[in-house]
């Protein structure tokens with residue numbers, strides 16, 4: 001089945017097979033344009049507002065505000081290039097096909113998928129990916145864009161540690177006097193003030209989720225609020241653990257983790273301090289006190305400088321901070337836990 005759409009200029013774009021879908025829309029290939037895909041959003045609550053939102057993004061994509069964001073190859077953002085509409089009135093947009101340069105970010109967080117897609121990836125690559133993600137978020141925030149629904153599903157990554165962001169149509173941003181809001185929330189990727197609340201996201205809520213994603217990258221996919229409460233209460237959800245501050249980094253006695261989970265002390269002290277600021281009582285209760293994206297980028301860069309990383313003498317895919325006296329990934333391997341070598345026996349359930 002083909003879908004015929006028209007851009008604002010009147011040009012026809014024919015859409016082909018479905019390559020992805022989410023709660024908000026469906027992504028299709030575009031006939032005769034292998035570098036592009038199109039997203040259509042048929043079930044949006046306020047179609048007129050959505051169309052104006054996309055038109056605004058298309059316009060801003062040609063303005064100085066987005067020059068830095070959209071520079072570089074491969075482009076980091078699947079920015080809306082043209083507004084599309086079907087004859088039935090469904091709105092959507094054309095964007096770059098991120099699959100040409102990137103893998104779904106999720107694959108980096110699942111040990112089995114990571115070994116298949118990025119067999120050479122090490123903890124140094126994870127650090128580079130985290131730096132790239134922090135830079136991307138810092139650059140978006142500097143131009144007044146809040147991601148709002150930051151989560152692995154919207155992110156892309158490659159073997160060099162570069163990252164990208166899609167679903168640009170859900171960003172929260174201003175256009176003159178008008179602000180286009182983001183009301184989407186994703187379980188496990190919502191700052192405490194947004195859980196079961198109508199509070200709008202801001203840069204601070206993105207910064208909380210950035211800390212969650214950095215933790216997952218550096219800890220073989222482990223979510224920082226994963227774990228069964230030790231106080232005997234039942235486990236409900238990651239969000240419930242977030243609300244109650246059940247995080248191993250800030251309270252070693254708060255949760256029981258699977259045996260396969262990497263140890264907290266494989267993190268260098270500088271990064272443990274940043275996680276503590278983000279996830280501790282202050283970071284959960286006072287959003288403005290969380291480290292911002294630029295602070296994360298600086299802290300992560302400091303740990304990937306020459307001389308800060310050691311390579312295991314038994315397995316060259318084992319890279320770790322020089323603050324550790326011996327290789328934590330060899331320990332993990334012996335325990336049958338998540339690690340970085342081809343012999344990894346880690347369980348995907350560590351998330």
Ligand SMILES: [Zn+2]
Nearest residue numbers: 312318327330
């Ligand atoms: Zn080792």
